[in-house]
Amino acid sequence: MNKAGGGNVFIGLQSGYNNIIGSNNAFIGISAGFSNTSGERNAFIGASAGQNNTTGNNNSFVGSLSGYNNTTGIGNSFLGGGAGYANTSGGSNSFLGGGAGYTNSVGNENTFVGSSTGYFNTVGNGNSFLGVAAGYYNFGGSQNTFIGTRAGVGSNALTNPASANTFVGYQAGYKNVGQFNTFIGVNAGYSNTTGNSNFMLGTNAGSNSTTGSANFFVGDNAGGSNTTGGFNVFLGTNAGAGNTVGDNNTAIGFEANVGAGNLVNATAIGFRAVASANNTLVLGNGANVGIGTSTPTSKLHLVTGTANQSGLRLENLTSNSPATATGQTKFLTVDGSGNVVLGSPASGGRVGADLWQQKGSYLQNVSGDGVVIGEEVSKTPTGYRLYVQDGILTEKVKVAVKNASEWSDYVFAPSYKLASLAEVARFIQTNKHLPGVPSAAEVVEQGVDMAKMDAKLLEKIEELTLYSIQQQTTIEKQQATMEKQQGQIDELTKLVKQLLDKK
Numbered sequence: 001m002n003k004a005g006g007g008n009v010f011i012g013l014q015s016g017y018n019n020i021i022g023s024n025n026a027f028i029g030i031s032a033g034f035s036n037t038s039g040e041r042n043a044f045i046g047a048s049a050g051q052n053n054t055t056g057n058n059n060s061f062v063g064s065l066s067g068y069n070n071t072t073g074i075g076n077s078f079l080g081g082g083a084g085y086a087n088t089s090g091g092s093n094s095f096l097g098g099g100a101g102y103t104n105s106v107g108n109e110n111t112f113v114g115s116s117t118g119y120f121n122t123v124g125n126g127n128s129f130l131g132v133a134a135g136y137y138n139f140g141g142s143q144n145t146f147i148g149t150r151a152g153v154g155s156n157a158l159t160n161p162a163s164a165n166t167f168v169g170y171q172a173g174y175k176n177v178g179q180f181n182t183f184i185g186v187n188a189g190y191s192n193t194t195g196n197s198n199f200m201l202g203t204n205a206g207s208n209s210t211t212g213s214a215n216f217f218v219g220d221n222a223g224g225s226n227t228t229g230g231f232n233v234f235l236g237t238n239a240g241a242g243n244t245v246g247d248n249n250t251a252i253g254f255e256a257n258v259g260a261g262n263l264v265n266a267t268a269i270g271f272r273a274v275a276s277a278n279n280t281l282v283l284g285n286g287a288n289v290g291i292g293t294s295t296p297t298s299k300l301h302l303v304t305g306t307a308n309q310s311g312l313r314l315e316n317l318t319s320n321s322p323a324t325a326t327g328q329t330k331f332l333t334v335d336g337s338g339n340v341v342l343g344s345p346a347s348g349g350r351v352g353a354d355l356w357q358q359k360g361s362y363l364q365n366v367s368g369d370g371v372v373i374g375e376e377v378s379k380t381p382t383g384y385r386l387y388v389q390d391g392i393l394t395e396k397v398k399v400a401v402k403n404a405s406e407w408s409d410y411v412f413a414p415s416y417k418l419a420s421l422a423e424v425a426r427f428i429q430t431n432k433h434l435p436g437v438p439s440a441a442e443v444v445e446q447g448v449d450m451a452k453m454d455a456k457l458l459e460k461i462e463e464l465t466l467y468s469i470q471q472q473t474t475i476e477k478q479q480a481t482m483e484k485q486q487g488q489i490d491e492l493t494k495l496v497k498q499l500l501d502k503k
Helices: 408-412 423-431 440-446 450-502
Strands: 007-009 026-028 044-046 061-064 078-079 093-098 111-113 128-130 145-149 165-168 183-185 199-201 217-218 233-235 250-252 264-270 280-283 289-291 300-302 331-334 340-343 356-357 362-365 371-373 384-389
Touching: 078 384
Parallel strands: 007 026, 026 044, 044 061, 061 078, 078 093, 093 111, 111 128, 128 145, 145 165, 165 183, 183 199, 199 217, 217 233, 233 250, 250 264, 264 280, 289 300, 371 384
Antiparallel strands: 331 340, 356 362
């Protein structure tokens, strides 16, 4: 049917069969370029290669069924059986390998090299896939670069297009459907699904990470156990291997690690350094830390370069800050080499200071033996904590009891047995002091407990009150009896007078 087309070469049954005005085409193979009408400068080689091309220009299809459904696509290069098979209007694509870009239909500017590479890509643009089955399930993701066998296969990418990823290495980013990830190394980022903005470099780096985002793993097996943790930085072989779901952690150095899988904001820096708590910073594993020096000789070695300056500043603890521990006999100082050491005053500087401690705003004796003021007694008696020779002069003394049962209100209880005055009189006659009150000899020998003595004296006052109430009751009864008897006397007197008056 060729009418006005010129410079064409058609070799094979029905090759270029429908060409009308297309020019400078080369179709070789059965049905190659079968539907071409006005397409120009195309080269289709292979059975049914470019069979459905109509107006597409500048295409090169080599291989059976390569570019089979291309209609208007321009500037495509497909090499391999079935390469670019479903392409219709996609342009500027380069597919090299059997089945490479097989289902690509309208995707543009893609480069797929390898058998079945980019097999399911349909609308994705600007992708570069190199390796067998690289980007196999990529459906609509764009601007991806996958290099390596099965790199970025993306088993869920048919329903979750992933874009702007760079995967280099065997099966790197194998399950990825996330965005803006860079995985470099064998199995790097292998299990990543929806995690975004991750950078993983090294064999098996972040290989178990699934949904974690914004992670930076560099080194073989770095972050190898991470699953959902995000915003972590692990740098070094096996660094951060213990992290699983923790966030905002940093491990830098060979096998630098976190002590638990769920830590937050833990930082370990140095060979096998381990941070085992949230919000911590660990430097080294048994290492010395030098600031201002390359040869630290202590756990922390500061060199300022200025004589007589430590280089250590505590901004919120100054000479104006209140002391939290007073009366101490030990303090921090420096030796002749600048080492910080624990010092104490020379002998006789402050004696016995270790017997005291500050508790709040009070000074507390911690010896448990009590306090002696004076020289005649070396130890307080059992049950007493303070001895003062020659007495105490004070404007006010307040004595308390431990509980209400020690105070004398029990005298007014209905169950209290009040001794009769006769019983009290007999006791006084025999003992020369009130019942329950210590004798003069006992006071000389044992002294008195002021709280108990006050309670005992009040007991006696309350007993006197009860005796007074009893007497008042008796008096009132006697008064009533006397008034009754007086009435009777008055009545008898009146009767006697009446009898006398009748005589």
